[in-house]
Amino acid sequence: xxxxxxxxxxxxxxxxxxxxxxxxxxxxxxxxxxxxxxxxxxxxxxxxxxxxxxxxxxxxxxxxxxxxxxxxxxxxxxxxxxxxxxxxxxxxxxxxxxxxxxxxxxxxxxxxxxxxxxxxxxxxxxxxxxxxxxxxxxxxxxxxxxxxxxxxxxxxxxxxxxxxxxxxxxxxxxxxxxxxxxxxxxxxxxxxxxxxxxxxxxxxxxxxxxxxxxxxxxxxxxxxxxxxxxxxxxxxxxxxxxxxxxxxxxxxxxxxxxxxxxxxxxxxxxxxxxxxxxxxxxxxxxxxxxxxxxxxxxxxxxxxxxxxxxxxxxxxxxxxxxxxxxxxxxxxxxxxxxxxxxxxxxxxxxxxxxxxxxxxxxxxxxxxxxxxxxxxxxxxxxxxxxxxxxxxxxxxxxxxxxxxxxxxxxxxxxxxxxxxxxxxxxxxxxxxxxxxxxxxxxxxxxxxxxxxxxxxxxxxxxxxxxxxxxxxxxxxxxxxxxxxxxxxxxxxxxxxxxxxxxxxxxxxxxxxxxxxxxxxxxxxxxxxxxxxxxxxxxxxxxxxxxxxxxxxxxxxxxxxxxxxxxxxxxxxxxxxxxxxxxxxxxxxxxxxxxxxxxxxxxxxxxxxxxxxxxxxxxxxxxxxxxxxxxxxxxxxxxxxxxxxxxxxxxxxxxxxxxxx
Numbered sequence: 001x002x003x004x005x006x007x008x009x010x011x012x013x014x015x016x017x018x019x020x021x022x023x024x025x026x027x028x029x030x031x032x033x034x035x036x037x038x039x040x041x042x043x044x045x046x047x048x049x050x051x052x053x054x055x056x057x058x059x060x061x062x063x064x065x066x067x068x069x070x071x072x073x074x075x076x077x078x079x080x081x082x083x084x085x086x087x088x089x090x091x092x093x094x095x096x097x098x099x100x101x102x103x104x105x106x107x108x109x110x111x112x113x114x115x116x117x118x119x120x121x122x123x124x125x126x127x128x129x130x131x132x133x134x135x136x137x138x139x140x141x142x143x144x145x146x147x148x149x150x151x152x153x154x155x156x157x158x159x160x161x162x163x164x165x166x167x168x169x170x171x172x173x174x175x176x177x178x179x180x181x182x183x184x185x186x187x188x189x190x191x192x193x194x195x196x197x198x199x200x201x202x203x204x205x206x207x208x209x210x211x212x213x214x215x216x217x218x219x220x221x222x223x224x225x226x227x228x229x230x231x232x233x234x235x236x237x238x239x240x241x242x243x244x245x246x247x248x249x250x251x252x253x254x255x256x257x258x259x260x261x262x263x264x265x266x267x268x269x270x271x272x273x274x275x276x277x278x279x280x281x282x283x284x285x286x287x288x289x290x291x292x293x294x295x296x297x298x299x300x301x302x303x304x305x306x307x308x309x310x311x312x313x314x315x316x317x318x319x320x321x322x323x324x325x326x327x328x329x330x331x332x333x334x335x336x337x338x339x340x341x342x343x344x345x346x347x348x349x350x351x352x353x354x355x356x357x358x359x360x361x362x363x364x365x366x367x368x369x370x371x372x373x374x375x376x377x378x379x380x381x382x383x384x385x386x387x388x389x390x391x392x393x394x395x396x397x398x399x400x401x402x403x404x405x406x407x408x409x410x411x412x413x414x415x416x417x418x419x420x421x422x423x424x425x426x427x428x429x430x431x432x433x434x435x436x437x438x439x440x441x442x443x444x445x446x447x448x449x450x451x452x453x454x455x456x457x458x459x460x461x462x463x464x465x466x467x468x469x470x471x472x473x474x475x476x477x478x479x480x481x482x483x484x485x486x487x488x489x490x491x492x493x494x495x496x497x498x499x500x501x502x503x504x505x506x507x508x509x510x511x512x513x514x515x516x517x518x519x520x521x522x523x524x525x526x527x528x529x530x531x532x533x534x535x536x537x538x539x540x541x542x543x544x545x546x547x548x549x550x551x552x553x554x555x556x557x558x559x560x561x562x563x564x565x566x567x568x569x570x571x572x573x574x575x576x577x578x579x580x581x582x583x584x585x586x587x588x589x590x591x592x593x594x595x596x597x598x599x600x601x602x603x604x605x606x607x608x609x610x611x612x613x614x615x616x617x618x619x620x621x622x623x624x625x626x627x628x629x630x631x632x633x634x635x636x637x638x639x640x641x642x643x644x645x646x647x648x649x650x651x652x653x654x655x656x657x658x659x660x
Contacts, residue, residue, distance in 0.1 A: 017069040017076050024078035028062050032085040048233035057267035058084050064260045075257050080596045084268055087601050112183040112204060117148035137195045141186045149182040149198045156191025160184050220301055236270040243590040262592050269585035269599040278574030281614035286567035293622055294550040295560050302546035305530050306564030308511045312457055312557060313502060315516035316468035316475065319534050319554065320482055321444040325356050327364035328425055329441035331416050340370060342438040346430045348373040349388040349395040353380060357426060357442050396431040408434055424477025451482040453554035460558060467493055467501060498524035515557055532557060559622035566620050574610045581606050
């Protein structure tokens with residue numbers, strides 16, 4: 001071919017048709033066998049794909065050349081089939097290399113896993129592959145080692161770096177009874193733990209499985225590409241045949257070679273391989289990018305659905321709020337010293353209570369470094385509070401009814417009680433020796449990021465509602481703090497009725513996403529168009545959801561929608577350019593202005609360009625504008641839920657360090 005193009009003469013053997021036949025045949029039927037196999041399978045299933053076009057085009061050029069080599073006079077076009085097959089295989093190779101980069105998320109996750117574990121077998125410590133660890137094994141972990149599997153500490157104490165999984169930069173204190181997660185790093189102490197989840201049951205393995213399934217799934221928009229290809233390929237074959245007939249009978253009568261070349265050029269330039277790549281590559285990169293940012297998407301259809309959402313319903317407890325009561329105010333007549341006395345007195349009286357509000361008071365006293373005394377004569381009064389004797393003083397801690405029952409006057413405190421209740425807080429009165437000393441306010445406080453998440457959703461034009469079983473006054477107080485309108489608060493909703501509220505919104509024509517964390521949210525998560533579970537919640541909620549926000553950070557909701565919008569935008573770009581390229585190239589090839597070889601190179605380039613465009617998503621940051629969503633100086637991501645039992649030692653340590 002180059003000899004003719006450049007007008008030069010090489011060795012006579014190069015011009016020999018039989019020699020060219022010998023070189024071209026292995027390329028056509030060995031290297032090109034994949035196209036024949038693919039075309040056969042497609043035609044057998046009643047469809048047509050790019051393999052049909054490549055096989056038809058290259059075979060036509062090859063058979064014409066064989067005919068002019070052995071039977072009739074004329075030129076040969078062996079280079080057409082050989083170069084087209086070579087370029088397309090080269091394109092597929094480059095495409096496979098590029099697509100391989102889309103699975104980096106899974107490789108990163110797998111690299112977190114430990115390789116070996118030290119277990120106690122027959123009274124001896126032995127090192128075994130992590131795959132051989134069995135549930136119930138006693139595993140020993142020394143300082144600096146990776147924790148091999150999930151389990152419960154049975155002996156010892158340490159601090160564990162969970163940064164690569166939870167995003168928490170400060171190591172977490174762990175003791176007997178605490179849960180440890182496989183792939184996290186033991187920092188200082190040695191401990192023994194009982195393996196509770198091994199192999200594919202560990203938290204990290206479950207995450208890897210979800211990401212793999214999502215990357216292999218097909219989004220509804222991909223079916224559009226499949227439908228287009230189903231009509232496009234037969235249409236191209238018809239156009240190619242008409243092009244051949246037009247050239248052979250009208251434009252260049254009797255010139256079989258010219259007719260075959262234009263026929264081949266049309267078939268090759270129209271190969272819709274870029275069309276077939278447009279969606280799956282973007283889905284792979286999008287779901288992988290989500291996993292790297294703590295957003296586990298269980299399938300391509302869920303990734304696509306997220307961009308259509310126009311309404312988000314947020315559960316209150318554990319989603320907007322921490323799900324754990326905390327002391328927010330201590331009200332006293334005098335200064336800080338008096339507040340500490342009231343807090344110490346209440347914590348001492350409630351020391352033996354298992355009530356969540358009592359535990360919140362005791363925890364705050366410990367945070368303040370107060371010396372909590374041992375109470376005597378402790379008595380719980382269900383629905384009212386507690387009675388106890390602390391250091392010889394008769395102490396009452398509870399609500400107004402408890403005070404009234406014990407003839408303690410509360411009149412001067414009524415204004416403060418009402419103020420606190422308007423703010424959605426529970427007012428606990430503290431009295432000693434028949435006199436109210438002060439009030440401790442306890443509330444399920446909102447997460448620091450909840451208001452920012454709601455604001456981001458509003459900026460995206462998404463209506464945001466809050467649903468809760470709490471009374472309306474408390475619910476509206478929480479809603480005001482995060483920026484949700486009172487009319488968008490669904491209060492006093494029983495757990496079994498949450499799904500009905502979702503249905504009502506859907507009946508209004510809204511596309512609804514439900515965000516929750518508890519077992520009582522599971523029906524609503526399943527009913528919604530898209531269920532998003534907070535990763536720090538229950539297994540049932542996570543199992544029922546379509547997307548799991550592993551960080552437990554509500555900003556993952558707008559981040560998920562941003563990622564979905566970016567992915568769908570990327571897919572549409574790919575589909576447009578693939579169709580635009582094919583549609584533009586067909587008339588150029590039919591006019592005889594495009595060599596089949598150039599058409600093959602251009603077609604291969606189009607496939608690579610589509611994959612390259614999809615890979616741009618790897619640089620997309622769904623948390624853009626959420627600076628606090630990342631831990632400074634860290635490049636890890638939050639991939640495993642923080643256990644529900646875990647306190648927040650990092651914040652406590654920070655307070656102590658700062659003396660606040």
